Amino acid sequence: MGVSDYLLNFADVIQSISNMVTEVNSKNQLVERNFKRNEMLAEYFFGLSKMVCSGIGIGALSPLFTGEAMGVTNYVCMGCAVIAAACFAYAGNYLLKVELKKK
Incomplete structure (x- = not known):
């Protein structure tokens, strides 16, 4: 076994470590993207809540x-x-609580 064999084995080890790091990074990016998606969806629901309260x-x-006098319809709409x-x-x-529990 010569030096070239050791270098080839070392290169294989480095390549496998690089693949593992890339896989971990892609999983972290996926988790981060899902967290951001749920955060934006929660923000949408909060905005919708404010809009319904103010509009209706x-x-x-x-x-x-x-x-004019308040009718039954007005009270039902407020409720x-x-x-x-x-x-x-x-x-x-x-949505925010679910994401915080996962982290």
Whole structure:
């Protein structure tokens, strides 16, 4: 066994280590990408929660601005807006909690 055989074995070891490092890096990138995706989805749900609360909830209060009486429909809209906003906020919070538990 000459020096060239040792060098070839050493090159094979270095190549296998390089492959393992590349595999670990690709797995880390995949985990990071999934975390970012869930974070953005949670941010979307929080924004949707704010939009539902402001759009429907405040829209149901429009009779107060026009001087008309509040009807049953307005109260139902306000209740639905609060429930929907709470559900969207919960969904966003759940997505963030799941990712924090995995880390």
